[in-house]
Amino acid sequence: MFREERQIELPATFEPRFMLPEQPARSTRLRFLRFAVRVAAVLLFMFGMYKLYVPAPAPATKESAAIDWSKYEPETPEEAFRITRSAMLRLSTEINKGAAAAAKEVDKINH
Amino acid sequence: MKRLQWILVIALLPVAASLQAQANAIEKYFSQYVEDDRFSVVYISSRLLNMMKDADIEDFDDEESKVIMEIAKDLKGLRILSTDVTPDKFYKEAKEKINTSEYEVWMTVRDKDGDNVEFLVKENKEKKIEELLMLISGDEFMLLSFVGNIDLDKVSKLADEIEKDK
Numbered sequence: 119m120f121r122e123e124r125q126i127e128l129p130a131t132f133e134p135r136f137m138l139p140e141q142p143a144r145s146t147r148l149r150f151l152r153f154a155v156r157v158a159a160v161l162l163f164m165f166g167m168y169k170l171y172v173p174a175p176a177p178a179t180k181e182s183a184a185i186d187w188s189k190y191e192p193e194t195p196e197e198a199f200r201i202t203r204s205a206m207l208r209l210s211t212e213i214n215k216g217a218a219a220a221a222k223e224v225d226k227i228n229h
Numbered sequence: 230m231k232r233l234q235w236i237l238v239i240a241l242l243p244v245a246a247s248l249q250a251q252a253n254a255i256e257k258y259f260s261q262y263v264e265d266d267r268f269s270v271v272y273i274s275s276r277l278l279n280m281m282k283d284a285d286i287e288d289f290d291d292e293e294s295k296v297i298m299e300i301a302k303d304l305k306g307l308r309i310l311s312t313d314v315t316p317d318k319f320y321k322e323a324k325e326k327i328n329t330s331e332y333e334v335w336m337t338v339r340d341k342d343g344d345n346v347e348f349l350v351k352e353n354k355e356k357k358i359e360e361l362l363m364l365i366s367g368d369e370f371m372l373l374s375f376v377g378n379i380d381l382d383k384v385s386k387l388a389d390e391i392e393k394d395k
Contacts, residue, residue, distance in 0.1 A: 185256055187308075188274075190271055191271075191272050191273065195283075196284060198273050201271055202281070202297065202301055203294070205373055206297050206384070206387060207391060208365075209361075210387040211388060213336070213381070
């Protein structure tokens with residue numbers, strides 16, 4: 119059986135690739151692993167940067183979704199001016215107070 | 230390499246989005262107090278600030294008012310939250326809540342009566358103040374949030390005008 123076939127000689131140019139033992143897909147797996155590690159490293163780095171530079175979110179509050187600020191607006195520009203004026207005067211006075219206190223302390227150090 | 234670039238872009242999106250989100254400190258940290266009966270809330274919108282210029286307001290022509298209007302024209306909003314209920318407790322709570330990596334403590338003033346005032350500023354990329362917070366504790370707790378480009382030179386000019394009037 120198959121006597122004729124057994125006598126057939128293979129040509130010298132024949133590349134017996136299919137006769138080699140089957141190679142496992144090791145290199146493909148390694149390449150994928152390397153890629154996955156790189157992606158993980160990038161994500162970890164990004165997460166670190168995010169945590170470092172982006173402020174932590176404010177503590178969750180029920181009402182934080184949307185505040186209807188218009189409810190708290192004064193009804194007239196005159197009233198708005200009066201409030202703005204007193205807010206700014208307070209701001210200015212407190213800044214001055216702080217600056218004066220700081221200057222006094224600096225003077226104490228110098229003398 | 231292209232895939233890596235896409236990964237970077239996707240990973241950066243939430244960061245960029247969170248940086249884009251512009252909210253004032255009261256909305257961020259104290260929204261639960263806005264509806265609280267113990268607190269008084271006032272909001273002056275940029276619309277109202279603009280309307281003030283055109284309004285026929287008494288004593289509007291004095292130097293002090295002119296300086297106030299000069300500062301107000303760069304403001305985008307003013308929010309005031311105040312209460313006389315346990316002011317020291319709310320002052321401490323406010324200091325704990327405000328994220329100091331976002332708001333830099335600019336100045337703290339404590340007088341001999343034990344009243345505290347703390348100024349915090351939030352700067353934009355150009356290092357200009359985009360929000361100034363003033364926390365006050367004494368007889369009452371007050372939190373003032375000035376949103377917009379605050380010119381501190383003009384603010385100190387206002388203090389000079391007050392001194393002149395005295």
